[in-house]
Structure formats: structure tokens, C-alpha cells
Amino acid sequence: MKSSLRYQEGHLYEHHGAWYVRYRRKVRHEDGSSTWKRTARRLGRSCDFTNRFDVRRCRTELMLVVNRDWLSAYSRTTIAAFVDGAFLPWAREERRASTSHGYQAIWRTYLRDRVGNIGLREFRTVDANRTLAAIARERDLSRNTLRRIKSVLSTIFIYAKNVGAFDGANPVTGAFIPKNARDPKETRASDLAQVAQMQLLLDFATASCAACIGPITRAIDSRSDARCGTR
16 A cells, blocks of 8 residues: 555646646556556646746646545555655655655654554544654654654644545544644853943944044045055
């Protein structure tokens, strides 16, 4: 199951003045067997698109439908199979590199070993709540980090709903951040004496710069006057 579940990005190409997307579709035969065949869909004439960005956006909309219809057949797939085979490839294609790397790091570090074997459509809010509580017990993480973990898990199900692999309310939304999670480290505020000292240092630096720049400026002006006088 895991090896056959793959998010299709679609190969974009231009041919005879039109844009096309090539992808694979599953064809079922009368004997019950099925095979994968390559197919191409015409997006429109080249002159119908303002730039390549518009072409890629059109491809994304088409492949969203293709993947939705395809992934909906995998109603018993696990969360790990869905994330590794569909969600992360989609994130690499459609999100910024930093965002995609963040998703991958949180998934592999905190989530895959805990929720990966649970069926995608069997995951409930209680599972999300227990997962966050277990992470908080075993890791010394702040509330902000736990919120990011919850956000990534929630995004996985938002994407699953959009491609038809999951129905119903997002099970992560109602999960609690553990009460015993530590607060983020506070930034120590400077007292008035430190502020006054920093202001004195700034004033001294400004005066020193002015003292250095003044003679240099006068020297440059005098040289300029001398050159003008010799012309």
C-alpha cells in the first residue's frame, strides 16, 4: 500500500502552441485487474496564459482533482503512508522550502512513530490529545513547540480533506495543549540604569564618529578647493 500511494505532480510541457500535463491513471479491466497508463490533459493554448506561473497554477488545480479521485480509493491507508506518499511530496511542490522542511522535521521527529500506524480515517481527537500529552511527558518542549506540532498534524488532515482522503471535522482542532508544558523562555527586560548606560555609549560613539569625520571632510574640501584653483 505504501509503495503504491504517491502524490502525482504532473509533468508540464508545451507542444504545438499549447500546454499539456502528463500523468498516470489507473485503468481497470474486465477481469478485475488494473494497470497504470500514461495520459495527457490539454490545459489550453499558450497564448491563453499570461506567464508560466499561471500555467503551473492551472496544472496544480487539475492535479488536485486527479489526486483527490485517486487517493479517495485508499480509505484504509495509514497516516504514515499518506504523509510520506502524498502530503510531504505535495508540500515540497506547493509550499516554500523552509515550510516543507519544517513539516518533514516535525513529522519525522515527533509524529511518525506515534501516529504513523493509525488508519487515516480512524484517527480521532482523543488520539491527537494523547499524542500531544505523550510528547510533553517525554520531551522538555515549550508550549510554542507543541503548538507547532499540533499545527503540522492539523495541516495533514486539512490536506487530506482537500484531496478526498478524509471526511468529517478535522480531528486535531479540538486537541488540548498539555497544561504541564513549560512556558517559553522570557526575554529579560533591561532596567533603567542599563538603558541609560547604553544611551551614554551610543552618544559617545556618535560624538567620536563626528570628531573623526569632521577633519576628513575638511581635508577633502581643501583638496577640492586647491584643485579648482589650479585649473
